[in-house]
Amino acid sequence: MLNLIVFLFSVTVLLYASLGVYVLNKNPNDHRNQMFAVLMLVFIIWSVVIYNINLIASGAPLTELFPAVKIQFSGMILALAAFVILSFTDKKTAIKSPLLLMIIVLSLYNLYIIWTTDITQMGVDIFTNISGNLQDYFLLSSVFGIAGIYLLLRYYLKSKYRQPDQAKLITAGAIMAVIVSVTANIILPIFFNIYLLGLTTFAPAVMGLFFAYAVYQYGFCIRPVHEISPTSFCGVNCLACVEYINGKCRGCRFEKDRYMNCGIYQCMIKKERSGCGDCTEIIGCKKRKEIAWSCFIQNPKFFLRSGTFLVEDNGYEILLDSTKAGTLGLVATTQHPSHAREEHDIKTTTIVWVANDPEGIAPNKLGKLGLMLANSMKKMEGSGGGVVLLDAVKELIEVNGADKVLNFVKLLDNVVRTHNVTLLIAHAGGDFEDLLKKEINFQKL
């Protein structure tokens, strides 16, 4: 039983530490990610509390208890220290901090004490005698557990990473964890006087396991961002402005008199950003909508309506024309993102790599690709529309067959029409075009 408790404890702490570090490294500036990481830290401490309660109340023989004590103490110290060290992307600056160095030194000292002290001399009383009522500990464990699960769920469901199928998995995990916690900590001890110690530790692990599986299965939703303009901070395309064309203005990025009075510039300085394009709050930013578009009206070269369009080599030109005028864009291509950016001069627009690579989405996972594109389109609608360029149809057909890809495009077409988005399909090929004609209404650009 004790081995099971030690195993579950290690898995739980490792899960929370990995999830916290992973999410924070994904985008350390995001408010929700910071909140999530704090929650993971609280969960680690919570797991330690639950483990301690189990350990104190287990009454296991000394030979089992002492190695477990050493493993638990070491695990806790390593997990907390690693969590703090790994949580920061700028590790070079972090490592120079005297406070961090003090934490590392104290952690090493604690580990030294744990592994050099002969705990068999201390007597089992130190670990097993419990002060207070055992039921109180179980009740406390349950209250803490349910509060933690509620917080995790609440912040995840408000997160921009939320996806419907992923949310179902996480909600299911939360419900399971609450049931386990209530059963093991409240119902069994209070009403039946049964203390299932292994089960109390299992409650937080249930939530962690479901969450980890959900992240592994669906990943995090990729968020479309605005293209950074080389001449403005907010992203407006100065090439569409008469003053810029006539040489009266070099773009507000280079005109101090203009940008010093701009609310967007002030906001950007405050947030330490290079422009709105690399700000995490761009989608819902009211300030940008109010200020940026009052400067001048831009006229893009291509006027795109919502719907599906077939394009050839001019797909990137059409996309950039729209994104530089402020529309959100997204590219799904088989070309490596860095090559695509270099070749087509794309600076910040999100590129999804369709490839058999850990960083990309495999061509045979049409469901995952479709879900990601559909979720991005929904977000684009909230920002006033957008353009999605799908430059991977040939490869998708090669891997999945034309019928599956046809269904995939039909699904995307439905989403496009519902969410006021333009879908550009590049290099579809003659045969596939004929198939498409029968199924959906599209136009050629």
Add this chain to the structure above:
Amino acid sequence: MKELEVDKRDKSVQEDVSLAEVLNLLIKYVIYKMNLQRILFLLSFLTFGAADGISAAYMIEKRGVIGEANPLVRFMYASRGSNGVIEIKIWLVLIILYFVGNISKGRNNYWMINGFLFALFVGGVMATGANLMAARGLEYPASSTVITTYLFLVVLLTMLGDAIDNLHV
């Protein structure tokens, strides 16, 4: 002759600046640099780390190791005595404060962090109080009550702070 004059002037300048003035300037500098969040950081460290650690060590010495609920603290006491107890408590609070301090830099989470730190401060005060009451043989609040109140405050104040921060976005 000129050199001598210079030396005299230097000496008179040194005599003019008294220790009281240096301390006064130092206090002014600290007050200038202080804000609510930094005060809360300091209070959290003093209560949750130092005061809780010292009072826990004092309580264990008076009542024995069974009075402490946390087995890691029991272990440290059995291994290194009172210093071990204080060291482990300070180590834990340093980790929490370092992490919280890092995520608070230049981001829109001022009140969320303040809420978390205030809960930490209140938790530290409660734990210290309970330790001292137990050491004096008085009826003290159960550790489960202290932890539950602390966790309740963490959840409540952090969420409240988060809501205030969101109002300012």
